[in-house]
Amino acid sequence: MRNSLVDPKVLKKRRQKLGEATPGSAIVIPAHPEFIRNNDVHHAYRQDSNMFYFSGFEEPESVMVFRPGLDPEYILFVREKNVERETWDGFRFGPDMAASVFGADRAYPVNDFDRVMVDLLEPVEKIYYRLNWNHEFDSRLFRVLDSLKQKRGRSGRGYPPIFDTTEILGDIRLFKTPEEIPLIKKACEISSEAHVAMMKAVRPGVNEREIYGKFLSEIMKRGADREAYGAIVASGANATVLHYRFNDQELKKGELILIDAGAEYQYYAGDITRTFPVNAKFSKAQKEVYEAVLNIQKKMIELVKPGIPQKNMQEECIKLVVQTLLDLGFLSGKASENIENKSYQKYYMHGVSHWLGMDVHDAGVYQYKGESRKLEPNMLFTIEPGIYIPLNDTKVPSDYRGIGVRIEDDVLVTNMGAEVLTTGAPKEVSDLEALIGKGN
Ligand SMILES: [Mn+2]
Incomplete structure (x- = not known):
């Protein structure tokens, strides 16, 4: 059993601070992309700083979603456990263990992202997300937003607006904490x-x-x-x-x-x-x-x-x-x-x-x-x-x-x-x- 590098209580405090700054929203932070397709060579992986700061989760392909005040409030999407892949690439937490170790209210296999995300975004008024940073994930999120718009039909709600996360997350990270x-x-x-x-x-x-x-x-x-x-x-x-x-x-x-x-x-x-x-x-x-x-x-x-x-x-x-x-x-x-x-x-x-x-x-x-x-x-x-x-x-x-x-x-x-x-x-x-x- 592995542990979180950052104390889950500390991670929770960081997300609380984030929630105070972003009521009524969903904050979406994807993992750093994996550049393994480059000549079939694996490069040392480092998690995206924002993802790590607020989730402590280090695996690629994961996504954190935080919806302050809603239930579930904190959601992780992670790779599923896979004995064969783990032989090649090393240990994976999988959804259940990720939720319990990293303090998520819910965790899903990342393959279910498109489907689950439509429901998670349904009640929010706005999204905080860093556009034009991870192009592959941009497309994925836009697909979800299209499904959401369809689901909302002619309710007059349409697409939720997207706000950049850079300033709001940076404003929290700017002040170094005792940990x-x-x-x-x-x-x-x-x-x-x-x-x-x-x-x-x-x-x-x-x-x-x-x-x-x-x-x-x-x-x-x-x-x-x-x-x-x-x-x-x-x-x-x-x-x-x-x-x-x-x-x-x-x-x-x-x-x-x-x-x-x-x-x-x-x-x-x-x-x-x-x-x-x-x-x-x-x-x-x-x-x-x-x-x-x-x-x-x-x-x-x-x-x-x-x-x-x-x-x-x-x-x-x-x-x-x-x-x-x-x-x-x-x-x-x-x-x-x-x-x-x-x-x-x-x-x-x-x-x-x-x-x-x-x-x-x-x-x-x-x-x-x-x-x-x-x-x-x-x-x-x-x-x-x-x-x-x-x-x-x-x-x-x-x-x-x-x-x-x-x-x-x-x-x-x-x-x-x-x-x-x-x-x-x-x-x-x-x-x-x-x-x-x-x-x-
Ligand atoms: Mn310098």
């Missing part, structure tokens, strides 16, 4: 420790790919399920390519290496970037840029406290980056003009922060009732300023060209300010220089 925070801390801790291991492994002559392999091995060793996103291991001027994904160059003496990598632990993502010299010693130019970015990052962390509009983070970051670029002599003129004409975008062109959680770019809106969302306790996000100097930028002295620095930590808003969850990965120059290349 989530230890898992998030663990994901951050595993990620931090793997970064330290990579620092120790970095030296001239090693390939980016080997460092990436080190990361995967270190996070797996510590119980991670997978990497939380495709890691970036970028040495030299590769670091100025924001979404560098080749990870195949040899590390060279005199270059920096930028590593953006995070572990996923029980569905929670860590997201860390560190930048440091391949040969354990920053050059004068590298150190200047690095310490400038570190300074910006620390000032941004100090800004974090409840009540601050989220958009202030980006605005403050741009101000700090522009001042830094003026100090370095890479930009000229007035700070306000450079902010106005966006000249800084040549050196800094991405967002400084994103929500973090079960998804690396986690659910949750940034605008709320037409205004920037204000920070509140238990929100979790990254702070990741960077400066990237193009290799061919003849406006800057040659020893600065091709330097790319980003420093990223994961930050939880507390009642007082911020708790940095990724302090296990050093970022001070002296700490880095003492660690790099010191492994076997």
Whole structure:
């Protein structure tokens, strides 16, 4: 007998919160699609974050339906038990066990979805469903809606309206609960420790790919399920390519290496970037840029406290980056003009922060009732300023060209300010220089 990874009482509380926000409706969340038809190869399956957050159910092909206030209120559609298929694909709960383990009022075989769903939707006024996300399921739901319309006949009710779930579910997931925070801390801790291991492994002559392999091995060793996103291991001027994904160059003496990598632990993502010299010693130019970015990052962390509009983070970051670029002599003129004409975008062109959680770019809106969302306790996000100097930028002295620095930590808003969850990965120059290349 297997258990739910998440305490069913916790799942129930999450659904209650969902019900308060969606009276008179049915919320429909399908499992993440299974991409096994691709060359007959099975890929590691990960449940859809919303499905997992509200149901805890990890099997593919399943669907959760929640009808706040109605009976049955919480319904699961799951694969039937099948001895032969289970020999191939592993254990299945089946409807009866799924209902009792995961606390559903009713559970049906997913093959009965079309038929049962018409009856389940009959009394609701509206549906919450994420359209254009899972196309196969879209078609399935539309078929059900057609049957429903026919069943309703000329009652004047017709199709129920469909509302997008993104905001309403994101609004719940945005606030991390006491059960989530230890898992998030663990994901951050595993990620931090793997970064330290990579620092120790970095030296001239090693390939980016080997460092990436080190990361995967270190996070797996510590119980991670997978990497939380495709890691970036970028040495030299590769670091100025924001979404560098080749990870195949040899590390060279005199270059920096930028590593953006995070572990996923029980569905929670860590997201860390560190930048440091391949040969354990920053050059004068590298150190200047690095310490400038570190300074910006620390000032941004100090800004974090409840009540601050989220958009202030980006605005403050741009101000700090522009001042830094003026100090370095890479930009000229007035700070306000450079902010106005966006000249800084040549050196800094991405967002400084994103929500973090079960998804690396986690659910949750940034605008709320037409205004920037204000920070509140238990929100979790990254702070990741960077400066990237193009290799061919003849406006800057040659020893600065091709330097790319980003420093990223994961930050939880507390009642007082911020708790940095990724302090296990050093970022001070002296700490880095003492660690790099010191492994076997
Ligand atoms: Mn990030």
